[in-house]
Amino acid sequence: MSDADDAFIRQSFDLIDGLDSLSDPLDVQKTIFDLVARCGFSYFAITRLPQPGERIGPNLLLSVWPEGWLSHYDRVGHYRHDPVVRHCFRTTEPFAWNEVPHEPDHAPQARRVMEEAREHGMGAGYCVPIHDAHGFQGGISLAGERIEMTPRVRRAIHLLGLYAWSAAARTTARHRKPGGRLLSARERDVLSFAAQGRTREETADLLGLSVETVSTYLRNARSKIGTRNTTHTVIEALRLREIVL
Amino acid sequence: MSDADDAFIRQSFDLIDGLDSLSDPLDVQKTIFDLVARCGFSYFAITRLPQPGERIGPNLLLSVWPEGWLSHYDRVGHYRHDPVVRHCFRTTEPFAWNEVPHEPDHAPQARRVMEEAREHGMGAGYCVPIHDAHGFQGGISLAGERIEMTPRVRRAIHLLGLYAWSAAARTTARHRKPGGRLLSARERDVLSFAAQGRTREETADLLGLSVETVSTYLRNARSKIGTRNTTHTVIEALRLREIVL
DNA sequence: CCCGGTATCCCCGAAAACCGGGAGGGCGGC
DNA sequence: GCCGCCCTCCCGGTTTTCGGGGATACCGGG
The missing domain is CATH 3.30.450.80 (Transcription factor LuxR-like, autoinducer-binding domain)
Incomplete structure (x- = not known):
């Protein structure tokens, strides 16, 4: 005082x-x-x-x-x-x-x-x-x-x-990175669904894609972030702010 | 001022x-x-x-x-x-x-x-x-x-x-809830490893358990939280503060 | 104009995860 | 003492994911 x-x-x-x-x-x-x-x-x-x-x-x-x-x-x-x-x-x-x-x-x-x-x-x-x-x-x-x-x-x-x-x-x-997102929009989409527990098939239906396409996005996301499987990718994407919630 | x-x-x-x-x-x-x-x-x-x-x-x-x-x-x-x-x-x-x-x-x-x-x-x-x-x-x-x-x-x-x-x-x-954790210690353990992208087999090795035991924990965690697969469980467990990082 | 990235689709075999049963032992509470 | 929970392990069958190859098309920058 x-x-x-x-x-x-x-x-x-x-x-x-x-x-x-x-x-x-x-x-x-x-x-x-x-x-x-x-x-x-x-x-x-x-x-x-x-x-x-x-x-x-x-x-x-x-x-x-x-x-x-x-x-x-x-x-x-x-x-x-x-x-x-x-x-x-x-x-x-x-x-x-x-x-x-x-x-x-x-x-x-x-x-x-x-x-x-x-x-x-x-x-x-x-x-x-x-x-x-x-x-x-x-x-x-x-x-x-x-x-x-x-x-x-x-x-x-x-x-x-x-x-x-x-x-x-x-x-x-x-x-900071300019617009620099690591993942593409679609990759983020499928990861968001994965975070909700969706299978590739469900995600494909919900986004109107084929299962193979969804698989490709998951695979590309994995290799971009350098993760071991979908669970790991979702967690890391969350940490990297690529996806939310 | x-x-x-x-x-x-x-x-x-x-x-x-x-x-x-x-x-x-x-x-x-x-x-x-x-x-x-x-x-x-x-x-x-x-x-x-x-x-x-x-x-x-x-x-x-x-x-x-x-x-x-x-x-x-x-x-x-x-x-x-x-x-x-x-x-x-x-x-x-x-x-x-x-x-x-x-x-x-x-x-x-x-x-x-x-x-x-x-x-x-x-x-x-x-x-x-x-x-x-x-x-x-x-x-x-x-x-x-x-x-x-x-x-x-x-x-x-x-x-x-x-x-x-x-x-x-x-x-x-x-x-607040008294000690109220939903998951058991082992269930949290295996989920933490899953969050790092570990397979059940790796987790089993790391924790010195059999793959079946790890599977059981994952299954029980799924049914407790009410989730659809491991990815979903990890995300929800994170939200529920059952696991960290 | 080519290259890189994105978006979309396809196939297949192997690996992993999931499902729904069981089962035994321990430990704490009512 | 029984009931509920946790820890641990096992099985067989099904579904899903993974990995590694493809393919076509668009689009924008150097």
Whole structure:
């Protein structure tokens, strides 16, 4: 309830109001970093959730991050064990790194991730998970040697993070695939029916095609996505947003 | 940037700070309603997303909502066409009802929903969609005859909505199903492998079972969920949160 | 003008999944 | 102690899917 808190909250709201007008991702980055730096953070990053097997690097939307940490993180494969990432799957509320509950299963690797982060100057951090209609999508990470925030400031950063994500996604949108759908319309059609448990024959009837055509679409979809059977293809197509529901 | 805005923002943050200490859902309801009433809203509701075929009624966590509207809404089946609900699937940012883009497909029914809402005293509204690691979960709706909010107030309500959701979910948690899983552990195991494209034989090897056993689990899962084949079962099990990823 | 992608159809043999039975043992509740 | 559920295995027959070959046609870009 201090004046400092109020000032920070006001600045956060002003920043959010201003984000809409920015079109250069670097402007977004600078604007946000300038503000969070004021509460003790030395680093920050806005990142998408990488696909399994993918690295974090190409999924960073914006970042001011310790030299070398990222490549090390990817090389060692920390991502799979990072307790902060794992916690993002479980919570929508922002959290400080040291508040993440321990998972006995991953304890040794998890501890290693956090220790190595500390060695890179990130002894403490704060993370705002981002979720949308399709689930966990990414997050905003803030880190530094030591951090202290009042609950009110944490809330302001929560809100800031949500809008920062939108702004980062919007301003870096040009990097995304152009119209780039992997599957054709028909392939998506048959997969949608498959997801409803339809056989090829039913799908053929419903779409007015021959069973062979439906089979061809399923086969092509399999080979495009690189999946093993229809079930696998449907799941992956869903993850890739090629089909919905 | 007005004083009124600042006051509202401060009150919102105070309210959020106070939510943690409430344990009675009615306290949460009253606390929030008192605040939103001050910016012209006569009604508000916090609701889970109903499963397909389910009604909204039992999914309301908290609500101050026009008499009769809810039962009418359920009876007529407005839910399927409600453009506000549909928009929640597409956006994470809060929005005013009149900002929802038109969907040509649903135009007649969608218009009807909005007109009937207006007749029930809800000529305008504001909605905060709630998404978690599993996607769109529900939302906070605010409504009244007419509303006007500055961007800053909208942001404050955004944040308020997120924490109100947590508080509502927490305080009404006792209503939820006790441990109620539909599938057995083994059934979930085999479905998880199926989702990765494994054949029954591979799954059997991986789990150290016979193919017949795996088949039995798949069969039982099918009959429990009421699905038509493995693909369908996996998709439904995913929707029912029986399996993840 | 050719190439790549899409949309549509065809065939066939092999592999996998599905169906509807059984069956035995364990474990927890009423 | 019985009933219900879970875990595990088995069988025989039917349906569906998979894999790998085809084919024809359209359409748009380099």
